[in-house]
Amino acid sequence: MVSFELREFQERIQRTKRRMIEQGIDVLLITDPANMNYISGYDGWSFYVDQMVVLIIDEEQPLWIGRKMDANGAKATTWLYHENIIPYSDDYVHSSTKHPMDFVAEILVQIGQGNRTIGVEMGAYYFTALAYERLKQGLPNAKWKDATLLINHVRIIKSPQEIEYIRKAAKIVEKAMKKGIEAIAEGVRECDVVAEIYQKLISGTPEFGGDYPAIVPMLPSGENTSTPHLTWTDKKYRNKDMVIIELAGCYKRYHAPLARTVSIGPPSEQMKDLSKVVVEGLNNALDFVKPGVTCEEVEEVWRNTISKYGIIKDSRIGYSMGLNYPPDWGEHTASIRNGDKTVLKPNMTFHMIPGIWYDDHGVEISESFLVTDKGCEVLADFPRELITTQNLMVVGNMETGTIPHGEIS
């Protein structure tokens, strides 16, 4: 069940160890689930309990430490020797007295790592303030360094195998987006549209199945297009509603996000104009992408394009993405925004999502792209425009029996 060849894991470890040496870290405690997967292959929905992969500078193989119930999953999904899978007993789980990091500290002392310089991912989602306190208590002689994003920066350049997975995710997102747009129509409930989208995201294609995306599909509509992170309700769409669809296909934990804006019935002139600005800015920014330019230069192209129309937008327009787990598919390294001087290199992958929101309406049209040797390759093949559902063919849907179909114009 391991998703990459052993050689690829070994290369990842070499690149990680180089950074550990630069930063003076002897022992790296990897708690970000994506980073655990990247180094060991471990893939399970067990990040709601404390767990980690331990990378020691002078040891060839990392250790996996986690809940006993998940040790078989670690044996199945990682390339590690089974003796390097170290389980803690269930009485450490959600206990008011014991903490899994007490166990981790004991293990590290036992194997002679208690006096070393230990790197921890201070800013990673599942590395809680309490976990750090308990580690420090259990390892009073260790020196501590913040290793947040150390591996995320290694992850920013994708391998051919990773790119293949992201391309598969892009095939899935095309199908899910198409299905979602077809399902949207006046009188249809938001939840029924998302249900159709999920069906496609998970079933994938006849050749390969889909994985769960790290973020649920977002479909703000009507006035809620100004609240981009509220999730769906069971409200029915009305004629003239605008719907923003943002979602990602996922394959073996690799993502390809995509956003489109949909008008139910003919859009207003205002929305048409706003969409044209977004598409022009997106096109110009994508055309500008090539190895050697910086993230902030890409953002500047976008900003200059929209400022011609008197529009000013102050948030970032994209980010590096790929392998991830909930709650985010972004990698938290490079952002396409003012001030980010990351130099683009071949085989980086980004989601460029230049939304413009006003208090009562908004437009998002996005693309995921791969930086190539000379420019960029847009990953999903989907019309890059404001989409209008012609709300004419309200007939019974052969597939579900409940949802009337619109058509993509």
Added chain:
Amino acid sequence: MVSFELREFQERIQRTKRRMIEQGIDVLLITDPANMNYISGYDGWSFYVDQMVVLIIDEEQPLWIGRKMDANGAKATTWLYHENIIPYSDDYVHSSTKHPMDFVAEILVQIGQGNRTIGVEMGAYYFTALAYERLKQGLPNAKWKDATLLINHVRIIKSPQEIEYIRKAAKIVEKAMKKGIEAIAEGVRECDVVAEIYQKLISGTPEFGGDYPAIVPMLPSGENTSTPHLTWTDKKYRNKDMVIIELAGCYKRYHAPLARTVSIGPPSEQMKDLSKVVVEGLNNALDFVKPGVTCEEVEEVWRNTISKYGIIKDSRIGYSMGLNYPPDWGEHTASIRNGDKTVLKPNMTFHMIPGIWYDDHGVEISESFLVTDKGCEVLADFPRELITTQNLMVVGNMETGTIPHGEIS
């Protein structure tokens, strides 16, 4: 869009403040998304950035502090005055220099809270070690107390409105479980079964739609029944595979989990016997539940039942559940296990999930239940037994065109 009456939020705040006083906390920084929702109503997929609700002991209304892009969502979903919605600008997001907690610290100083005793949820998923360090730097004169689970313990008794939401979640889980079992058959891909389950989880019922569950459906099969937290693949089911389905219906973020074990074709005698033991243990434990008994006494009934058959199991068999966000629907308060002396009270809700796993096979059969005045009420109405799909009617499925149907025996 607020899901509860103002009076209910006010009662929750009163009960929380009572605990703050007991623990000597003046200012509570609430970062657990479920606790944020419980106190303010806030509901958005924005917990991938730092955000919080601030409850001050001598102020009537809490504050919401979060990303500017999410402030409209906070206005839409909370009962707070709009001036209590305090946004930080986008350059704090995933920045290598600025941190949202720097902003929070500045606000707390500005409003005169910088010298007080501040409670933080040290063990909550999205309260990172880095967030705590930055807060301490920004508030050098504050005293700090660990307030992990303070609100979770308030949440353990559900209100009538919360129980109504959990009952709706139970209706959804019945439909999704039935659909999943019907879809399982020899030659069907795991991902296609999960796709059908998701379709039902999200579309819900004609009367009300479904929300995203805090954990994805888990369907380990074959040898993988011993790896309970691996997620699905695109592998095809084989005849005689055992499949464990664990999932939850969700309505307005309230959950009703349910697990069943399915045999594709006639099960082995060994599995039939193991299932009977699990069901007998589950039945006995459910029969024993009533106000006044403790969690560990419930577990003891289970343990005594299975030990008659020579089976010993060392992990917990259940936990309090209800309102939640990824990565877990459990509340992390009461666990049904040895050593947990929580006394059961009316209107608590639990998921009792007594699985037994061996190295190469396992059985899980679970129920979610509500503690009533005299006993308990099982929330979902679903056959409590090992389920056999009669793998006979492999015909085209009118609904999807691809998935053959089994039948529930």
